[in-house]
Amino acid sequence: MRLTLHIWRQSGPDAKGRFETYKLDDVNEHMSFLEMLDVLNQQLIENGEDPVAFEHDCREGVCGMCGIVINGLPHGGRKGTTTCQLHMRHFKDGEELTLEPWRSAAFPVLKDLVVDRSAFDRIIQAGGFISIHTGAPPDAATILVPKEDAELAMDYAECIGCGACVAACPNGAAMLFMSAKIAHLGMLPQGKVEADRRVKAMVEAMEKEPFGACTNFTSCEAVCPKEISISAIARMNRDYRRAFLPGKAEGGGKLEKVKLLPAT
Amino acid sequence: MNESPGFYSSSVGKKILMAVTGMILFFFVLFHMAGNLQIFIGQEELDRYAKFLHSVPEILWLVRIAVTFSFLVHIVAAVQVWLQSRRARPIRYKVRVNLATDMAARTMIWTGPIILLFVLYHLLHLTYGALYPDLFVEGHVYQNLINSFRLWPIAVVYIVANIGLGFHLYHGLWSLTQTLGWTHPRFDRCRRVASAVIGIGVAAANISIPVSILAGLVR
Amino acid sequence: MKLDARIPSGPLQQKWTNFRDHVKLLSPANKRKHSIIVVGTGLAGASAAATLAELGYKVKAFCYQDSARRAHSIAAQGGINATKNYPYDGDTVWRLFYDTIKGGDFRGREANTYRLAELSSNIIDQCVAQGVPFARDYAGYLANRTFGGALVSRTFYARGATGQQLLLGAYSALSRQVGLGNVEMHPRADVQDIVIVDGKARGIVVRDMLTGELEAYAADAVILATGGYANVFYLSTNAKGCNTTAIWRAHRRGAGFANPCYMQIHPTCIPQSGDYQSKLTLMSESLRNDGRVWVPRKKGDTRPPNEIPEEERNYYLEEKYPSYGNMVPRDVASRNAKYWCDLGYGVGPNGRGVYLDFKDAIERLGVEVIRQRYGNLFDMYERITGENAYEVPMRIYPAPHYTMGGLWVDYHLMSTIPGLFVLGEANFSDHGANRLGASALMQGLADGYFIIPITIGDYLASERLQKVSTDATEFKNVLADVDERLRKLLAVDGTKTVDHFHRELGKVMWDKVGMSRNAQGLTEAIQRIQALREEFWNDVRVPGRNEELNQELEKAARVADFLELGELIARDALAREESAGGHFREEYQTEEGEALRDDEHFQHVAVWEYAGDGKEPIRHVEPLVFEAVTPTQRSYK
Numbered sequence A: 001m002r003l004t005l006h007i008w009r010q011s012g013p014d015a016k017g018r019f020e021t022y023k024l025d026d027v028n029e030h031m032s033f034l035e036m037l038d039v040l041n042q043q044l045i046e047n048g049e050d051p052v053a054f055e056h057d058c059r060e061g062v063c064g065m066c067g068i069v070i071n072g073l074p075h076g077g078r079k080g081t082t083t084c085q086l087h088m089r090h091f092k093d094g095e096e097l098t099l100e101p102w103r104s105a106a107f108p109v110l111k112d113l114v115v116d117r118s119a120f121d122r123i124i125q126a127g128g129f130i131s132i133h134t135g136a137p138p139d140a141a142t143i144l145v146p147k148e149d150a151e152l153a154m155d156y157a158e159c160i161g162c163g164a165c166v167a168a169c170p171n172g173a174a175m176l177f178m179s180a181k182i183a184h185l186g187m188l189p190q191g192k193v194e195a196d197r198r199v200k201a202m203v204e205a206m207e208k209e210p211f212g213a214c215t216n217f218t219s220c221e222a223v224c225p226k227e228i229s230i231s232a233i234a235r236m237n238r239d240y241r242r243a244f245l246p247g248k249a250e251g252g253g254k255l256e257k258v259k260l261l262p263a264t
Numbered sequence B: 001m002n003e004s005p006g007f008y009s010s011s012v013g014k015k016i017l018m019a020v021t022g023m024i025l026f027f028f029v030l031f032h033m034a035g036n037l038q039i040f041i042g043q044e045e046l047d048r049y050a051k052f053l054h055s056v057p058e059i060l061w062l063v064r065i066a067v068t069f070s071f072l073v074h075i076v077a078a079v080q081v082w083l084q085s086r087r088a089r090p091i092r093y094k095v096r097v098n099l100a101t102d103m104a105a106r107t108m109i110w111t112g113p114i115i116l117l118f119v120l121y122h123l124l125h126l127t128y129g130a131l132y133p134d135l136f137v138e139g140h141v142y143q144n145l146i147n148s149f150r151l152w153p154i155a156v157v158y159i160v161a162n163i164g165l166g167f168h169l170y171h172g173l174w175s176l177t178q179t180l181g182w183t184h185p186r187f188d189r190c191r192r193v194a195s196a197v198i199g200i201g202v203a204a205a206n207i208s209i210p211v212s213i214l215a216g217l218v219r
Numbered sequence C: 001m002k003l004d005a006r007i008p009s010g011p012l013q014q015k016w017t018n019f020r021d022h023v024k025l026l027s028p029a030n031k032r033k034h035s036i037i038v039v040g041t042g043l044a045g046a047s048a049a050a051t052l053a054e055l056g057y058k059v060k061a062f063c064y065q066d067s068a069r070r071a072h073s074i075a076a077q078g079g080i081n082a083t084k085n086y087p088y089d090g091d092t093v094w095r096l097f098y099d100t101i102k103g104g105d106f107r108g109r110e111a112n113t114y115r116l117a118e119l120s121s122n123i124i125d126q127c128v129a130q131g132v133p134f135a136r137d138y139a140g141y142l143a144n145r146t147f148g149g150a151l152v153s154r155t156f157y158a159r160g161a162t163g164q165q166l167l168l169g170a171y172s173a174l175s176r177q178v179g180l181g182n183v184e185m186h187p188r189a190d191v192q193d194i195v196i197v198d199g200k201a202r203g204i205v206v207r208d209m210l211t212g213e214l215e216a217y218a219a220d221a222v223i224l225a226t227g228g229y230a231n232v233f234y235l236s237t238n239a240k241g242c243n244t245t246a247i248w249r250a251h252r253r254g255a256g257f258a259n260p261c262y263m264q265i266h267p268t269c270i271p272q273s274g275d276y277q278s279k280l281t282l283m284s285e286s287l288r289n290d291g292r293v294w295v296p297r298k299k300g301d302t303r304p305p306n307e308i309p310e311e312e313r314n315y316y317l318e319e320k321y322p323s324y325g326n327m328v329p330r331d332v333a334s335r336n337a338k339y340w341c342d343l344g345y346g347v348g349p350n351g352r353g354v355y356l357d358f359k360d361a362i363e364r365l366g367v368e369v370i371r372q373r374y375g376n377l378f379d380m381y382e383r384i385t386g387e388n389a390y391e392v393p394m395r396i397y398p399a400p401h402y403t404m405g406g407l408w409v410d411y412h413l414m415s416t417i418p419g420l421f422v423l424g425e426a427n428f429s430d431h432g433a434n435r436l437g438a439s440a441l442m443q444g445l446a447d448g449y450f451i452i453p454i455t456i457g458d459y460l461a462s463e464r465l466q467k468v469s470t471d472a473t474e475f476k477n478v479l480a481d482v483d484e485r486l487r488k489l490l491a492v493d494g495t496k497t498v499d500h501f502h503r504e505l506g507k508v509m510w511d512k513v514g515m516s517r518n519a520q521g522l523t524e525a526i527q528r529i530q531a532l533r534e535e536f537w538n539d540v541r542v543p544g545r546n547e548e549l550n551q552e553l554e555k556a557a558r559v560a561d562f563l564e565l566g567e568l569i570a571r572d573a574l575a576r577e578e579s580a581g582g583h584f585r586e587e588y589q590t591e592e593g594e595a596l597r598d599d600e601h602f603q604h605v606a607v608w609e610y611a612g613d614g615k616e617p618i619r620h621v622e623p624l625v626f627e628a629v630t631p632t633q634r635s636y637k
């Protein structure tokens, strides 16, 4: 099959970018999308041109490294599919495709289709964990988890951190990614202990990055390759609200100043 | 994970406040609508109801303050959230696709200001009577309505604004359950449907007043 | 090259305890004074970095991806073994140890393997406490399944994404330490070489993948946890970026490379569909629990599989191995698939495939159960092939998957270079000549969470380490070496792309150094690889500059190393004149075509010493002593 590609080319973080058009004549329908780009790059290199930079690693839909907006759809818009798992059989002969990087202030473009997603790491570093240290945890069987809860936690835990949710969001919000982690850990008894601290800390870290606010557009769940639903965001909202409710242990156990005694 | 800053400083907190204030405003809208629908019972009913509202000024003012406060918080938070989101997405895609979002969601930022302008208009028009002094007599609610809505430009303003309100409510109600975390997979479909029904219902009920007057059904 | 495995004394069951009883400890105040470099944030690296930071060491961690969370451990699907014996089917530490050492065809080190089995339970406890959402039963207890090559149910799993969940657990522990300021994290950092000062590993040289800048980092010890090198085959189940550079460069600087020829070819992968193929996708071998492997009895049978009647199907594994059937170890399953395809019974477009059929399982258990167990794998299969495996049997073919070989390490996980520790798939460690399913995750985490924190303390407490800084000449020299090498790659400006050379290398490796090998083929392979290497350095084209994000340059540096490693693999395979596990020499097989070991001459670890460019490497041996078990001929009949 034949394809016309309009690809965003930008030589570096501060460079001005532009779209370039490329034609491919001999695309096999069994190729993956990234293999199609490999073929393009081989041709570019052989012609002495600069190959298109794009990210990928596992090429099996789990590392979360790949991600291209194809005709306006992050990951190409097929249900439960990352860019690396998208196959050319889903495109038509002669089709024109526009390839753009994730667009979000929090994900600046580094080169061509490569963006910087380190903001995600910083959110996790702020609280996306259970604060135990290695060694001498209790026997695994002492923590019972209802099967349904374990399954639900797993649904959320499957997030691959690809950033498609942010790319799709008209607000550039990171809620689906962040809430998937909060919901995963919050579902489990082990994770409930510090649920309040976690949600506050992660939200705070998220706000330090130039992410937008959630206005419940639901674009994120539409493109999430792991089909994580916005029920995660609802859970996070609930946790966040509850974390601020009175009745939570927030100090006050000891008197700060004893009023009846004369000051010394 | 130290002491984290206040609730309001995060966009999540702001959205929750928007949800709570939105809910207060929604109840006000419902109440207001129910009161006004008495126009279909008759002149005395409506005017008596209006008098009753004014009979305990403390309560009236309490409600007014609560609603005004909610309104302000709702608006300020909305603007802040909107600005934050604008900053977060400085570059648009060349190929634009609307992903899953519906029109109501995308137009919140327009239906919001429409409602704000309308509320100001409405206050000046029917609460203070400053806008069209010729058409307004203090305390004569029924007659004021008839006088105004007989004129189609005024009726159209109300109709358009209420269509906006309907859209705003449709997304807003659904959205506030999400923002407050009042969700459950079993009720997810209901939430959508219920919001739509309420949004359309409120808009239709409110619109029925000018339409009936314009059509001469109520005189 | 001195090869002292430093195995503690005492009976096998007591060795790890004895070791811990007598190991040297550092005080907390002293730990704070030591810095440690950890290269790699896979299961092994992330767990090590997190734990060492918790203990108080100053840790610098490096990975080539944009985030530590993306290391290739993330791709593991099937599960992780542990001797919890929750199903009460008779599992014990000894059994896991014995299965592993036997699965490895008695080419692993007893003491290491036993320790691994011993630690397996702790890993599950640790991971559960971290919030890894393992599968549960309705009572809320952890669920188990059986996995290739085992008769007990000891495999813990998290849907079809066990590696992902374990890695995200380790990543969360690491992230916590990064957040606390105890770990300095360097993503997008391509480690190009290691630096040795006074005979000890003291640092690394890294290329910043965004700016091309070369940076040196110094520390008191260096840990390499850079994963496996199956990408030497070009097509493998590994991620595109998996490479050998860090361990290969360490090898060139004096670290012994052990058993490079022990490679695992995984039986259940999706067959190649064309020349453009960039990688092969593995499907968890748990599929073999319910799927039945067969080929048509008629050569070149092109009928659709569902039209081939039962009596014309050859369930070759069930026929040949009645007691294990479809569950034989990987090497056996792979070799048999190749055997039937070579004879012309293969299925699919190019005759390189066998069927994996779920018809009977679906009839027996119903579609829903199968969907629950393997739904995501069936989806993945459909995404890639466009076929629905609930209706037509899957087609599978073996693919390079795991490398049992790696840098030689002693019981402390230290290589032949003092201060250079190697963890996870990058070391040669515990799997002998063949790795059993669900044991690599276990090994990576045992190394990182439980072993290295103890052994590295012993090293730091025993050695008098001088202060070094990156201004030292040793660092300057390595920086200059790396710089020169990268400039050379860019300067060739030939006509062929890096991928071209990688593919060519892959072809040679697959044809001659793959699932079955012979002396003639291996000799040819060595010559062919040498010629290819020569051609590479004269005719490769690497576009762009160093001072930018340059993915072709990254690849070129990796392929250059694969072109050297490939030769060593072939040499090792040639020198090992026996068949054992994943290493199958056609000259050495039983009458039934099974691997024939030669314990008299080859019951040892082969450790290669680098002798300089253009010189033949030197082969050393570490004899394997079996005190607790007696090597037997593996039989899965």
Ligand SMILES: Cc1cc2nc3c(=O)[nH]c(=O)nc-3n(C[C@H](O)[C@H](O)[C@H](O)COP(=O)(O)OP(=O)(O)OC[C@H]3O[C@@H](n4cnc5c(N)ncnc54)[C@H](O)[C@@H]3O)c2cc1C
Pocket: C039, C040, C041, C042, C043, C044, C045, C062, C063, C064, C065, C068, C070, C071, C072, C073, C074, C075, C076, C077, C078, C079, C080, C162, C163, C189, C190, C191, C192, C225, C226, C227, C228, C237, C238, C239, C242, C243, C245, C246, C282, C284, C401, C402, C423, C424, C425, C426, C437, C438, C439, C440, C441, C442, C444
């Ligand atoms: C598809 C697949 C499925 C598998 N399934 C299972 C299973 O079910 N059960 C099981 O037990 N095992 C399984 N395995 C094997 C197991 O996943 C791996 O052996 C194990 O995860 C390796 O972990 P690691 O920490 O050693 O290395 P990796 O996870 O590969 O990590 C390597 C790290 O090193 C870094 N790195 C590498 N080179 C450089 C460099 N030059 N500079 C800087 N950083 C570098 C990388 O960035 C990465 O962080 C599977 C493997 C594959 C490929």
Ligand code: SF4
Pocket: A158, A159, A160, A161, A162, A163, A164, A165, A166, A176, A177, A180, A220, A223, A224, A225, A226, A227, A228
């Ligand atoms: S929530 Fe979904 S879209 Fe967002 S990062 Fe995770 S996997 Fe990607």
Ligand code: FES
Pocket: A055, A056, A057, A058, A059, A060, A061, A062, A063, A064, A065, A066, A067, A082, A083, A084, A085, A160
């Ligand atoms: S390359 Fe790993 S998810 Fe696409």
